Amino acid sequence: EDQVTQSPEALRLQEGESSSLNCSYTVSGLRGLFWYRQDPGKGPEFLFTLYSAGEEKEKERLKATLTKKESFLHITAPKPEDSATYLCAVQAADKLIFGTGTRLQVFP
Amino acid sequence: DTGVSQDPRHKITKRGQNVTFRCDPISEHNRLYWYRQTLGQGPEFLTYFQNEAQLEKSRLLSDRFSAERPKGSFSTLEIQRTEQGDSAMYLCASSAGLGYGYTFGSGTRLTVV
Numbered sequence: 031e032d033q034v035t036q037s038p039e040a041l042r043l044q045e046g047e048s049s050s051l052n053c054s055y056t057v058s059g060l061r062g063l064f065w066y067r068q069d070p071g072k073g074p075e076f077l078f079t080l081y082s083a084g085e086e087k088e089k090e091r092l093k094a095t096l097t098k099k100e101s102f103l104h105i106t107a108p109k110p111e112d113s114a115t116y117l118c119a120v121q122a123a124d125k126l127i128f129g130t131g132t133r134l135q136v137f138p
Numbered sequence: 139d140t141g142v143s144q145d146p147r148h149k150i151t152k153r154g155q156n157v158t159f160r161c162d163p164i165s166e167h168n169r170l171y172w173y174r175q176t177l178g179q180g181p182e183f184l185t186y187f188q189n190e191a192q193l194e195k196s197r198l199l200s201d202r203f204s205a206e207r208p209k210g211s212f213s214t215l216e217i218q219r220t221e222q223g224d225s226a227m228y229l230c231a232s233s234a235g236l237g238y239g240y241t242f243g244s245g246t247r248l249t250v251v
Contacts, residue, residue, distance in 0.1 A: 034180075062237050073142075073229050073242035074181065081237075117180055124194060125171065126240060128180030 032057045032122040036129035043136050046107045051132045053118030054100040061121040063101050065094050068115045068131070077116075108136045142243035144230050150249045151220055158216045159246045163232030170213050171240060172205055173229040174198065181229055187213060220250045 037052045055063065062081055066074035078087045080096040087094050091112065093104040103116055115133045119126040143162040151157050163170045168189050173181035184203070185195045189210035199205075202220075207213040217224055227247050231240035 064239055066242075071245075071247070073144075073231075073244045074240075076239045076241065079237075079239050119180075121237060124236065125183045125186060126181075127183070130178070130180045 032120065032127050034118055034120055034127055034129035036116075036118050036132050038132060039130070040133045041135070043105075043108055043134070045109055045136055045138050048104070048106045048108070050105070051103040051116055051118075051134070052100060053103070053129055055118075055120045056099075057120045057122050057127070063096055064119045064121070064126060065092075065101070065103055066117040066119065068117055074117055105134070108134075110136050110138055112136050142230055142232050142241050144228075144243035144246050146246055147244065148247045148249075150251060153222060153250055154219055156216065156218045157220060157248065158214055159228055159230075159248075161213045161215070161230030161243060162211075163213070163230070164241055165211075167232035167234050167241070168210065169233040169235060170207055171231045171233070172213070172215050173231065175227045175229055175245070176225075184215075217248075220248075222250045224248060225250045 034055045062079050065077040068074045078094040083098045085096050091106050095102050113136045115131040117131045119128040145160045171186040172184040175181045183196050184199050185205050187207040202218045205215045227245040229245045231242045233240045
């Protein structure tokens with residue numbers, strides 16, 4: 031069965047304290063791994079798509095990497111405005127399957 | 139085009155009533171998806187359309203739920219005889235095709251009292 035597991039469930043960081051979020055997955059025939067950011071009461075906002083092991087993408091303080099079994103979202107020197115829930119999803123057949131997310135809080 | 143629009147943003151209804159939500163996707167996107175999200179969980183797939191054809195429905199979509207996408211443009215999701223367990227955020231997303239990222243709307247938050 032296609033499955034996505036994210037860890038940790040919640041993460042509290044001090045401003046400037048770098049860390050990584052993990053997304054492990056099992057899927058028959060990966061057609062893409064997606065990272066989204068979701069603010070409270072809003073829909074998910076697209077961040078990255080990764081298609082093959084070894085691929086990396088960066089955007090501001092965020093960097094996403096992909097292996098055959100997992101993906102990491104690295105956050106470098108986070109700021110309070112990076113506080114949000116980060117969702118990982120895999121393209122399985124014709125739909126995205128999401129993990130439960132990591133709730134990130136960055137405090138000054 | 140400013141993205142995916144959903145209406146209403148919030149809906150409070152009494153148990154047993156019917157509700158209908160609307161989604162207007164990005165105009166050039168031929169795929170439209172409905173997801174449901176409860177507190178602390180990731181979005182769960184409900185159904186999707188390619189143009190006007192409904193191609194897949196999740197087993198989460200009981201016979202009280204029906205979705206349409208007439209003429210391959212906007213879509214509606216109707217829930218009949220609502221139950222308290224239907225309380226959730228209903229998200230709509232559109233995509234240009236397989237392997238492309240989804241663009242989500244802001245969702246409709248349904249509360250059944």
